[in-house]
Amino acid sequence: MELVLSLSVGVLFGSGIWLLLRPRSFQVVMGLLLMSYAVNLFIFLVGGVVVDKPPLTFTPEVDPQDHADPLPQALVLTAIVIGFATTALYLVVMIGSRGLTGSDHVDGEEER
Numbered sequence: 001m002e003l004v005l006s007l008s009v010g011v012l013f014g015s016g017i018w019l020l021l022r023p024r025s026f027q028v029v030m031g032l033l034l035m036s037y038a039v040n041l042f043i044f045l046v047g048g049v050v051v052d053k054p055p056l057t058f059t060p061e062v063d064p065q066d067h068a069d070p071l072p073q074a075l076v077l078t079a080i081v082i083g084f085a086t087t088a089l090y091l092v093v094m095i096g097s098r099g100l101t102g103s104d105h106v107d108g109e110e111e112r
Helices: 002-020 025-047 070-101
Strands: none
Touching: 002 025, 025 070
């Protein structure tokens, strides 16, 4: 399971870098999104892949080893919200740049 998740992190991040190097601004935004998804999946992997365990509860008679760690889940949830906000900012900047330059190329010049 960890091997499949690790490979998917690598493929997502590699695809994100490839899209980030493309000349069109929409492809750059999609590359940033793929990279953020890869980082979120990596945070889940670092926290440990735990199946069929309840979240941690703070009662004295419960052993913490029998529960899932909620910290990676909270970090990924926060990263999703921040990623959504930055994507909205990227899109607004992209639309403004398209209006000012008349092109959606990253450098503002289309190939001829």
